[in-house]
Amino acid sequence: MGWTTKAVFRWLRLCCSSSNESSAADLPARGGGILVVGGADAPELTVREVNEATARFSGARLVGEGDHARVYRASLRTGRAAAAKRLRLVHRDSDDVIASTRRQMSAAASRLRHRNVARLLGYTVAADLRVLLYEFADLGTLHDALHLHGDRPPLSWAQRVRVALDAARGLAYLHAASAGAAAHGDFRSSKVLLFPGFRAKVADGHKVFRRQTDQEELGYAQVRRASTVAHMPPEWFSMVHMTPKSDVFSFGVVLLELLTGAPKPFDFDATDRGGCGNLWSWAAPLLAEGRVEECIDPKLGGQYPRAGALELGRIAVQCLQEDLTSRPSMDTVARLINCDVIFRDQHGCRLL
Numbered sequence: 082m083g084w085t086t087k088a089v090f091r092w093l094r095l096c097c098s099s100s101n102e103s104s105a106a107d108l109p110a111r112g113g114g115i116l117v118v119g120g121a122d123a124p125e126l127t128v129r130e131v132n133e134a135t136a137r138f139s140g141a142r143l144v145g146e147g148d149h150a151r152v153y154r155a156s157l158r159t160g161r162a163a164a165a166k167r168l169r170l171v172h173r174d175s176d177d178v179i180a181s182t183r184r185q186m187s188a189a190a191s192r193l194r195h196r197n198v199a200r201l202l203g204y205t206v207a208a209d210l211r212v213l214l215y216e217f218a219d220l221g222t223l224h225d226a227l228h229l230h231g232d233r234p235p236l237s238w239a240q241r242v243r244v245a246l247d248a249a250r251g252l253a254y255l256h257a258a259s260a261g262a263a264a265h266g267d268f269r270s271s272k273v274l275l276f277p278g279f280r281a282k283v284a285d286g287h288k289v290f291r292r293q294t295d296q297e298e299l300g301y302a303q304v305r306r307a308s309t310v311a312h313m314p315p316e317w318f319s320m321v322h323m324t325p326k327s328d329v330f331s332f333g334v335v336l337l338e339l340l341t342g343a344p345k346p347f348d349f350d351a352t353d354r355g356g357c358g359n360l361w362s363w364a365a366p367l368l369a370e371g372r373v374e375e376c377i378d379p380k381l382g383g384q385y386p387r388a389g390a391l392e393l394g395r396i397a398v399q400c401l402q403e404d405l406t407s408r409p410s411m412d413t414v415a416r417l418i419n420c421d422v423i424f425r426d427q428h429g430c431r432l433l
């Protein structure tokens with residue numbers, strides 16, 4: 082049975098299982114071994130302070146919602162805007178869990194410093210409340226910019242490649258910060274946050290600090306949604322430990338989203354675009370054969386460099402290799418993206 086078939090079975094299982102039926106075995110194991118990379122502590126906010134910053138998590142402040150959290154716009158005492166991510170807790174945490182979570186948050190806030198990783202500005206940890214305060218992404222997520230842009234113009238080639246490079250650098254940093262021991266484990270276009278100038282930062286970098294207890298793993302399993310599965314590499318479906326190379330696969334799927342504009346990688350129906358199957362089983366062979374015109378995002382209106390798109394496609398195909406040892410590291414991926422042919426427009430003018 083090929084991994085695509087296994088993926089479908091596992092996806093169906095996730096769709097069909099009620100939250101109580103999920104188990105820790107549905108989840109990748111996560112590594113530790115975090116390398117200290119320096120920096121000052123970010124503040125722990127009391128429950129009262131975080132209530133104040135978010136107007137008691139008022140509905141008017143709600144900016145987004147995922148499977149694990151609701152995100153509110155917060156105003157810090159410094160005047161800075163923050164995104165307050167209030168995690169859904171499936172049970173009251175014990176004192177031990179609270180203490181270890183507090184240590185992880187403090188470490189993540191003080192040590193993860195990179196311009197392409199969304200910075201944790203503060204956190205609140207209590208028995209029934211967990212809030213992470215991140216820098217606020219004024220331009221939302223890459224997923225929304227690509228697929229839900231409404232009246233705004235679609236992302237240009239220059240913006241797409243800038244975002245791809247920033248996100249690759251953010252992931253490479255997280256891998257380096259954990260000395261190669263941990264993966265983000267949940268990378269997708271909605272985890273790429275956009276800031277003015279379409280500079281991108283990877284969200285949820287703190288996850289590389291998470292050493293989950295069995296209980297926490299279970300809580301995580303209970304709320305994992307099937308759509309997440311679209312970016313998961315083959316090894317995730319065979320329950321193998323997730324590694325930085327698993328993030329490389331997920332990054333390859335995001336590269337395909339940037340190239341093709343296809344909104345739902347797993348559910349993507351290629352018949353509309355002259356093919357069949359899911360996004361990567363359709364696009365990867367076309368890109369490998371240099372048939373980029375057949376899969377490029379029509380919203381680009383032909384405004385892209387053919388050679389650059391082919392090169393980005395080649396990189397995506399390398400990231401999407403089934404054998405994880407054959408995939409390049411994120412550091413290599415970032416270096417491959419940062420090349421002249423990708424950063425030129427269709428007229429040969431240098432971008433940025």
Ligand SMILES: Nc1ncnc2c1ncn2[C@@H]1O[C@H](COP(=O)(O)OP(=O)(O)OP(=O)(O)O)[C@@H](O)[C@H]1O
Nearest residue numbers: 144145146147148149150152164215216217218271
């Ligand atoms: N730093 C931020 N700045 C602005 N908006 C944000 C920020 N972080 C998240 N959001 C918004 O909140 C939404 C939900 O966040 P996110 O998807 O990370 O939640 P989650 O529950 O951890 O996700 P999931 O469980 O689905 O992986 C995002 O789609 C985005 O619109």
